[in-house]
Amino acid sequence: MIHPDHIFKDTLYGHETPLSGKASFQGVMQKRNNKRRGFFWFSLNSVLLLLLSLTAVALFRSPVPDNTKIADNNSIHNANLTNLGGRRYVNNKTPEQKESNSVIKNENASSNSNTLSNVSGNLAGRRNDVSIVAGKNPQRLYLSSSYKQNGSLNGIKSGNFTALGLEETEVSDHESSNHIVSDNKNENQTIRELSDWLKHLSGRGISEEKFFKFEPTKGMVLPEFVPFYPPRKAKFNPIFELNATTAGKGYKSFRESQDVTVAGNHRLTRYMGILLFDMGRGVNIGTGISYSECVGIGKALVSTYVIDTTLSKPVRVTKAQNISYRLNKISVPLAIRYQLGFGRSMVRISFTAMPGVVSLGSGTIFSRDALQSMDMLKRNSFVMDARLGAGLYYQVAPKTAISAEPIVQYQSIPGSQWKTYNRFDFGFGLGVVFRP
């Protein structure tokens, strides 16, 4: 009885296999350096993104308005409403002017309507519940139940209505980039949205433009839901976005004839800086610059048949070949963003088309049936990539938001014969958005 254990151990344990040229000490050191460099860049990118976010938060965070004075005086409705949104226009006026305005409007409000006073008072008392969210979102105003109970604007004139934050918010200044949400949990909230109201008003011959001068007639009964959508015109306010995306995918490809198998994976990192413009209604459009690095590794197994003279029959011989390539691109992204708001958090849908050029192509790819050098890829070849994402958009400060979104990405193939290059990748994008 042959016991193979000893035969194999005795022969193979200390056996030395000669090295081919591929395995070398220099190769090991090169691998180590690549690994360290990859880790270094990953760490650096992470730290930079973190620092950028923290700096943005520190720089752009608005001071918290002083609530005390307002809370003590329920009758200063305009001031309250002004502060509700933390609106910038307040800062354009001197304290004396502000005080003066508040007093005047307060007088209007007080003298004209108890209803309005209640409304404003309630809003004023809940200033802490108010939040501002960047983006083109519907402005919502939650009114008090006293308003609902009255169900009309009897006796309220435009000046009072101004006190509710329409004229005073000066939509043209803010272009509804902020929205107001005042939450009244103790009363039955009446959510009144302007779009519905505009429909209601338009049914009565009042156009959207006239809305801000709207003077409800005596006895006019408002709908259950009163809208608060100021007309949002594109103001082209600039927004700056920095974005980093990682994506990757494994691939396998089997030829029907089973004589070629290609498998491996590639990963892509993309950095984008984009200047966007606020187009109104939550839409931003812009352009900028993008740089991407795509690194692929894999293996191709190619089988051929040779006639063995001893056996006089074809013998299949499989040869493994390594695939390794790097493809860098510089492109000009054309971006469109759409934000849907739900409080401070929003859902953002983003699409970016990225026409560009190849800045570096090196290594070996697998073409239709053989390895091929990336030299085939001419530098400056035109490429067109695209990226579609949908994810969370969170405002960390009045002028700063961060976005995190899963993405699907399309990469065009420069040279059409690649078998080891994925057109579609899935990944994740992180971004910081500044609103100057």
Added chain:
Amino acid sequence: MTEQQLVDGCIREDRKCQELLWNLHAKKLLTVSTRYCQNREDAEDVLMESFVKIFDNMSAFRGQSSLETWMRRIVVNTSINKLRSRKFTESIDNEVLHIGYSDNSFEAMDAKVLMGMLELLPVGYRMVFNLFAIEGYSHKEIGELLSIDEGTSRSQLARARKSLQDMIEKKGVMHT
């Protein structure tokens, strides 16, 4: 230079010591990786990956075993990881025909022939046989390493032995 001096030099990132370590052990360790891997290129990849790990983690070597044993363990683990990531190639590689040897005396079998026999074993048999018979792992250790139970390890070993015995007895052109 003693083994400890060599280790200390590698910890200090002394390039000469690192190169010396490579020159001393690379060929032996290539035999180890070749026994596990499907082909020569994979084996060399594993060897290089293993040396990266060895240099990176040299400070973790505590001298509880010999340096070579520690390095062999790293190569074995790297080979197994590589095999796990390359499972898709198995279906093709198992079809590959190999021209064997013509010498009828197994005493005369050289390492190349034995390596050829090992290559013909299914991956599972080969790993268990390598780990148990050549590296000296216990079935418990093999079970933990390959995430299989001890009984499976024993049965795979028995089948591997049987296959190898058959090959040795046939001593001819082999194929699967």
